[in-house]
Amino acid sequence: MRIGFIGLGIMGKPMCLNLLKAGFSVTVWNRTKSKTNDLVKNGASLAISPRQVAEKSEIIITIVKDSADVEEVILGRDGVFEGGKAGDIVIDMSTISPFITQRIAAKLLEKGIEMLDAPVSGGDSGAIAGTLSIMVGGKAETLARCLSVFNVLGKTITHVGSIGMGQSVKLCNQILVSVTNMAVCEAVTFCQASGIDPQIMIQATQNGAAGSWQLINLGPKMVRRDFYPGFMIDLQQKDLRLATESAQALNLKLPALSLVKELFANCVENGEGKEGSQALIKALERINGSSTLSSKKFSLTF
Numbered sequence: 527m528r529i530g531f532i533g534l535g536i537m538g539k540p541m542c543l544n545l546l547k548a549g550f551s552v553t554v555w556n557r558t559k560s561k562t563n564d565l566v567k568n569g570a571s572l573a574i575s576p577r578q579v580a581e582k583s584e585i586i587i588t589i590v591k592d593s594a595d596v597e598e599v600i601l602g603r604d605g606v607f608e609g610g611k612a613g614d615i616v617i618d619m620s621t622i623s624p625f626i627t628q629r630i631a632a633k634l635l636e637k638g639i640e641m642l643d644a645p646v647s648g649g650d651s652g653a654i655a656g657t658l659s660i661m662v663g664g665k666a667e668t669l670a671r672c673l674s675v676f677n678v679l680g681k682t683i684t685h686v687g688s689i690g691m692g693q694s695v696k697l698c699n700q701i702l703v704s705v706t707n708m709a710v711c712e713a714v715t716f717c718q719a720s721g722i723d724p725q726i727m728i729q730a731t732q733n734g735a736a737g738s739w740q741l742i743n744l745g746p747k748m749v750r751r752d753f754y755p756g757f758m759i760d761l762q763q764k765d766l767r768l769a770t771e772s773a774q775a776l777n778l779k780l781p782a783l784s785l786v787k788e789l790f791a792n793c794v795e796n797g798e799g800k801e802g803s804q805a806l807i808k809a810l811e812r813i814n815g816s817s818t819l820s821s822k823k824f825s826l827t828f
């Protein structure tokens with residue numbers, strides 16, 4: 527099975543390396559060509575455009591950034607659509623809009639090209655280890671044809687429904703992680719103000735009903751003031767924007783989502799967009815006047 531791979535960023539590069547290690551024949555393209563070097567050293571063929579990737583492949587994986595970027599590499603000039611053939615499968619693994627996903631899929635179908643949306647969770651460590659959680663939308667038979675590929679990239683592969691629904695489940699994932707992150711920020715701040723070592727609070731609560739990935743992984747980083755990114759605030763904000771747009775389209779009000787999005791926006795305003803999502807605690811500190819940073823104040827508008 528010939529695989530095409532477009533987008534060799536933090537996530538795409540290790541995913542593509544895993545496919546090469548598993549013995550797949552892979553053709554790669556990346557906007558910044560230098561990022562293809564390591565892949566070519568590991569046996570990948572280099573294409574000059576997404577179109578050429580599609581010409582040389584039966585399954586084409588994209589993992590770029592936002593909705594417009596996926597549209598550009600698939601439907602743009604010299605894009606996948608131009609090089610694709612009936613029977614090919616496009617798998618988009620970026621996190622983008624469910625509605626734009628459906629639009630891209632409908633266009634691809636005009637040429638007999640199937641599409642799956644298969645966004646991932648698990649971060650760069652999951653991409654490196656091949657243990658991602660993959661939420662797949664699209665036809666079950668199309669997923670079945672791609673299972674050997676998904677099994678290399680992830681540990682939990684869930685067929686969640688028709689095209690676009692993978693993205694909707696990924697947005698649920700983003701609501702869960704960001705609102706839980708906000709709860710951890712509040713607990714750590716409350717704990718510090720109470721004169722208790724927050725590490726002791728984390729230890730005492732993590733195995734009970736309050737335990738979560740955010741408490742265990744992000745809580746200690748907040749306490750250590752380690753704001754190095756695992757998952758950048760800029761990307762988190764993109765996903766919360768997508769979740770908000772989808773909620774509006776569904777005529778839903780989600781107050782916790784609105785609030786955490788506002789808090790993250792304050793971090794971005796204060797130049798913290800490239801920091802990890804645990805830096806959310808700084809917005810809370812600004813509300814409470816306890817930040818040592820010179821900063822734009824936060825006032826709740828929600």
Ligand code: NAP
Pocket residue numbers: 533534535536537538556557558561589590591592594595596598599619620621622646647648649650756757761
């Ligand atoms: P990244 O490191 O910033 O990489 C983005 C990739 O997309 C790069 O290869 C970039 O090319 C390419 N790209 C962006 N816009 C493009 C365009 N208009 N045309 C062509 N190529 C374009 O991002 P990442 O962390 O790998 O994330 C990729 C996707 O996975 C995002 O949708 C993100 O939300 C999702 N995701 C990320 C994580 C995570 O922990 N990082 C976890 C789960 C899901 P250049 O090299 O030229 O910039």
